[in-house]
């Protein structure tokens with residue numbers, strides 16, 4: 001019997017960040033044991049800040065082994081890497097630039113800004129980056145990240161996969177271009193749904209009362225299960241863990257484990 005996703009709720013961001021740290025470190029530990037590398041995909045929005053809090057709060061324990069990390073982008077905006085809309089810039093500011101030397105340096109895979117004017121090419125090139133790191137595309141059906149860290153938009157989007165988008169039906173390409181994102185900026189690239197839902201572990205972070213209506217939909221209703229976040233829950237089942245605060249799950253009937261992993 002498939003098991004449902006895990007929903008963990010916390011009073012505030014610091015408790016959430018502490019449990020997110022445990023979740024990420026567990027994934028890191030088993031990935032390094034399995035193949036001596038930890039391949040992580042991260043999105044933008046509010047996630048990088050909480051991730052920074054989670055990973056940098058306690059660096060005296062020596063548990064984060066950034067030198068084994070490969071960081072990819074679950075979605076990225078088609079802008080220069082120093083642009084204020086760039087997810088890479090956000091991750092740099094919230095995490096990468098703050099990593100103390102003793103924790104090692106992750107290998108980071110930003111988009112190739114040579115192709116900003118052609119988002120299909122931008123997506124294809126990023127897919128080639130994955131092909132070169134994960135295995136040739138004809139030998140693996142799908143790249144399997146050790147961990148994918150995602151956010152949830154108030155409309156139920158995740159990565160740059162928006163409700164009702166034809167991109168949700170794509171099952172060949174690993175990386176897709178989008179030129180009309182309802183959330184600005186319009187031009188982006190994103191993991192496809194099959195790749196986003198096949199991470200060995202998938203963590204969603206969603207905080208604040210602005211998320212309670214969509215979380216109720218996703219967890220408690222049939223139509224919410226068709227939203228991009230709901231589809232990932234359906235496909236990945238208990239490989240998915242949600243880290244939310246109490247205000248984001250107010251009124252949600254699906255059982256949340258409160259206060260701890």
Ligand code: 6PG
Nearest residue numbers: 043044045046151152153158159
């Ligand atoms: C992006 C994101 C996007 C984000 C959600 C949630 O680059 O726009 O990857 O999918 O994760 O919109 O954003 P918040 O966490 O800021 O609400």
